[in-house]
Amino acid sequence: MTSSQGGAAADAGLDAGDGCVLEAQQLKKRFGGLVAVQDCSLSLRSHRVTGLIGPNGAGKSTVLDLLSGVERQDDGHVLLRGESIDRMSTHARARRGLIRTFQDPRVWPYLTTLENVLVVGDAKSGYSGWAAILRHRRATARQAANIQRAVDVLSAVELEHMRDRRARELSGGQARLLAFARLAMANPEVVLLDEPLAGVNPILADRLLELIRGMAERGAAVLLVEHNMEAIERVCDSVFVMSEGRVIGTGTWEELRQSEAVVEAYLGTGARV
Ligand SMILES: Nc1ncnc2c1ncn2[C@@H]1O[C@H](COP(=O)(O)OP(=O)(O)OP(=O)(O)O)[C@@H](O)[C@H]1O
Ligand SMILES: [Mg+2]
Structure with a gap:
């Protein structure tokens, strides 16, 4: 670099x-x-x-x-x-x-790593956490593409192997990477x-x-x-x-x-x- x-x-x-x-x-x-x-x-x-x-x-x-x-x-x-x-x-x-991050990585501890990324969606199409969770849990065709994107984002931060673990099980460093994955997903x-x-x-x-x-x-x-x-x-x-x-x-x-x-x-x- x-x-x-x-x-x-x-x-x-x-x-x-x-x-x-x-x-x-x-x-x-x-x-x-x-x-x-x-x-x-x-x-x-x-x-x-x-x-x-x-x-x-x-x-x-x-x-x-x-x-x-x-x-x-x-x-x-x-x-x-x-x-x-x-x-x-x-x-x-x-x-x-326009998104601002804070010094502490803010993730949803009881959602899985993958769900944490999925609920972000795209910043331009709304950023409402709970509504997104409900949407996520109702499987739709559109979600297949979203899931693929979320997996890609997780693999970019080398967290794909943790995708089904709850975020609270991640180390401090992994939580930071997850916060970045969420940011990347928000695009x-x-x-x-x-x-x-x-x-x-x-x-x-x-x-x-x-x-x-x-x-x-x-x-x-x-x-x-x-x-x-x-x-x-x-x-x-x-x-x-x-x-x-x-x-x-x-x-x-x-x-x-x-x-x-x-x-x-x-x-x-x-x-x-
Ligand atoms: N909500 C607040 N109420 C009162 N004073 C505040 C508030 N937020 C910030 N300040 C004060 O405003 C000044 C600037 O603070 P700020 O947090 O923006 O600095 P900073 O450059 O981010 O510092 P650091 O590098 O320590 O994070 C400081 O004197 C701080 O105490
Ligand atoms: Mg500061």
Whole structure:
């Protein structure tokens, strides 16, 4: 894997315009007296992995909350394919192909591994868990294709052999892979990942990075929040740097590591750049 795989070659497949799928315009979020995010503008492009880095408390997760609709901004706008989604719920955004993940892998413990993937369906055709479970349990012709797709997705994360085991029997690492399989099944256009590598071993981290890169290669716009700078260097086409609620730098990893402001923001907290 190189850091520029999603670059010039991928541009050929982009739709009209610059391929900007999701755009944040001057977002601001206050929690009581604390301004967590201020004047934050960033954009995500299809076929690209965009990094979002910054010291603890910089406002990264809050930005993901604002983009996905978990929180509402006090100021600014979020545009999906050029249209404002400011008033849309998290579910409405998910139906339009915008999905955010959380640091803990969220799976259904009492469903089997295969069922966990099957209930996702396609993000664009709805993302309602229980309705999907009921649909799943009523076998239909359409499901044969879905099942095949779910099995393919599971084999891509090397979990096919666990397909009939309940998710609660999986190890922590396998649960993370399953969460990724669910994401792949949802096939979202925009993926917001909050520290997906936190606490995972290096082999699994490698696998997850390949899967992240693969999502972008298939056309998704991926936003990756990570403290693991090696991972950022490996998979990101470009990176936004936040500090104290603001974007203080943007560019390729190589450009950023030469920026004094960026290095200072990290050195101040002991993180390595
Ligand atoms: N729901 C909330 N209520 C009050 N303050 C909050 C809330 N969520 C976040 N904050 C504060 O907003 C600031 C930004 O937090 P945020 O979680 O976005 O940072 P982060 O960059 O994701 O940090 P980390 O790298 O530690 O995950 C912090 O000072 C945090 O304490
Ligand atoms: Mg965070």
